[in-house]
Amino acid sequence: MTGFPFPAGAAEVRTVNLDTRAQAVFISGLTSALDVLPFNGTGDNDSYLVLEFSANMLAQQPGRLKLFTSRTETPRILVNNLITPTSLARDAQTGKIFVTEKATGRVMRVNAPHAVMFDYFGMGRSNYLSFDFKSESIRWDILRNPVTSPSQVRHVNFGLPSDYFVFGDFDGDLKEDIGVWREGTTANSQSYFYIMPSSNPNTFIAQPWGIKGDTPVTGDFDGDGKTDFCVTRRVDNQLTWYILPSSGGGFRSITFGLPEDFENFASFDFNGDGRDDLIVTRSDQNGILTHYIGDANTGALILAQQWGNGKDAPAFVLFGDYTGDTRADIAVNYGACYSNPTCDNAGTWWIKETGSNNYTVTKFGIPFNEQTGTGDQPAPGDYDGDGKFDVSVFRPSNTTFYALGSSNGQFIAQYWDGNSTAPPANLMNKPEFQNKSIPTGAFIGLVITKQPDGTFRVKRTFDFFLSKN
Ligand SMILES: [Ca+2]
Ligand SMILES: [Ca+2]
Ligand SMILES: [Ca+2]
Ligand SMILES: [Ca+2]
Numbered sequence: 001m002t003g004f005p006f007p008a009g010a011a012e013v014r015t016v017n018l019d020t021r022a023q024a025v026f027i028s029g030l031t032s033a034l035d036v037l038p039f040n041g042t043g044d045n046d047s048y049l050v051l052e053f054s055a056n057m058l059a060q061q062p063g064r065l066k067l068f069t070s071r072t073e074t075p076r077i078l079v080n081n082l083i084t085p086t087s088l089a090r091d092a093q094t095g096k097i098f099v100t101e102k103a104t105g106r107v108m109r110v111n112a113p114h115a116v117m118f119d120y121f122g123m124g125r126s127n128y129l130s131f132d133f134k135s136e137s138i139r140w141d142i143l144r145n146p147v148t149s150p151s152q153v154r155h156v157n158f159g160l161p162s163d164y165f166v167f168g169d170f171d172g173d174l175k176e177d178i179g180v181w182r183e184g185t186t187a188n189s190q191s192y193f194y195i196m197p198s199s200n201p202n203t204f205i206a207q208p209w210g211i212k213g214d215t216p217v218t219g220d221f222d223g224d225g226k227t228d229f230c231v232t233r234r235v236d237n238q239l240t241w242y243i244l245p246s247s248g249g250g251f252r253s254i255t256f257g258l259p260e261d262f263e264n265f266a267s268f269d270f271n272g273d274g275r276d277d278l279i280v281t282r283s284d285q286n287g288i289l290t291h292y293i294g295d296a297n298t299g300a301l302i303l304a305q306q307w308g309n310g311k312d313a314p315a316f317v318l319f320g321d322y323t324g325d326t327r328a329d330i331a332v333n334y335g336a337c338y339s340n341p342t343c344d345n346a347g348t349w350w351i352k353e354t355g356s357n358n359y360t361v362t363k364f365g366i367p368f369n370e371q372t373g374t375g376d377q378p379a380p381g382d383y384d385g386d387g388k389f390d391v392s393v394f395r396p397s398n399t400t401f402y403a404l405g406s407s408n409g410q411f412i413a414q415y416w417d418g419n420s421t422a423p424p425a426n427l428m429n430k431p432e433f434q435n436k437s438i439p440t441g442a443f444i445g446l447v448i449t450k451q452p453d454g455t456f457r458v459k460r461t462f463d464f465f466l467s468k469n
Helices: 461-465
Strands: 011-016 023-030 033-038 048-052 063-068 076-082 085-090 097-101 107-110 128-132 139-143 153-157 164-168 177-182 190-196 205-211 215-219 228-235 238-244 252-255 278-283 288-294 301-309 315-320 329-334 348-352 359-363 391-395 400-404 411-415 446-450 456-460
Touching: 011 033, 011 048, 023 048, 033 085, 048 085, 063 085, 076 097, 076 107, 164 215, 205 228, 205 238, 278 456, 288 315, 301 315, 301 329, 301 348, 446 461, 456 461
Parallel strands: none
Antiparallel strands: 011 023, 033 048, 048 063, 063 076, 085 097, 097 107, 128 139, 139 153, 164 177, 177 190, 190 205, 215 228, 228 238, 238 252, 278 288, 288 301, 315 329, 315 446, 329 348, 348 359, 391 400, 400 411, 446 456
16 A cells, blocks of 8 residues: 555545456545455445545544445445454355454454345435325335435335335345235235345245234344344244244244233344344333343343333334444333323433443424324434434324434434425315325334223334224
8 A cells, every 4th residue: 555644535446447448436535445345246236345444544543344335425334443454355145244454463254234224225324215005005105315306216016005014125235125024814824025125126025934923023133134034923822933044044933022022023133243133022010111132043131121111101112223333222202191292201202222321312393192193203214324213203294204313413304295205385285295104114113002991002003003903
């Protein structure tokens, strides 16, 4: 390497045409770039790993491993503490990335990167996603984030209104795949995951997995960067998880939790080992919630965390990494209080940081009122693309997503009615544009509410907002 002090932003990845010897800038804005690797090996790539020797040579800062899910957008930083890194390699089977370090003489192993939740375009941010239930099949209406002009959207008819939506990156190309789980019938209990892989959207995968009565759960339990098929089943007074790992090796059955617990549809990694964990939530008679996190290989308890309660207001539980340390945290968003809709807790987000005693409380949006069904619905995701989930809601009354960007606290507002990013004139007088769709966030969490008889009931937000059961 020559060119000390390697000013920030001056390094590039260039393409070279071997026949004409013409060069062109491929990725710019890098600092002391040393190595580049197409993420998917060969073929039509649009994701790249780039290694930087130092983030700032004069300040003796460590090196970084960057992931470009699009070569023109801001990259994700996978590792920022490499000491004199020199080259990288990736094991496609396990998804692991290896980096050599010159000064230390080490080879570092980096966990497989994962798609950002609800990122169907591969831009490293959650997309604005809504569903249209008005026809026989579900229409997925996906608005790319960041929103461009003209906007880039996908409209895909996939799944039936009776299906369960599933979210994940099953083919491991760092883009979410559209998918559903279709429960079997009394006559034929075989159930199926149907997935439209983003790497080959003209086909679909039909994976028989589970039987009638099971619950679909998605997560990357083996840590190879691809979402695995999983269902849970309540048998013999146990809660059993049936996982089909994408890296092969046959299925696993793991016992974790109690039959009366609620497993989250989407799994997250709580200890930062790159594998998603088993998550169940339990309420006591006083409506106090405890979340149990288990290892997906062994079923061993990793964490038991009390957080949130349904005593004064409905409480939405939304797992996700809100602090950006690759470990999932627990957020609880309270709706309007049962007796006093404007009570202090109404509309607050209580976020418990995993691995410390820290938590934050943020008031945001219009509290969801269970009696009237009005107000904001939580819509978790990373909308500003900084690797941290944001406090974010969807407001059905004006079909608008609102988020508080975690990178710098900016207020994000995005109208999206499934067809247009611009609200019609006099929106409030046009009921056909209101309450039109249901946001994604409504599908991945849990909610606890107090019943008229004083008992508490936990439901999946999927069932709660779709008024199932
Ligand atoms: Ca994918
Ligand atoms: Ca996997
Ligand atoms: Ca975290
Ligand atoms: Ca964020």
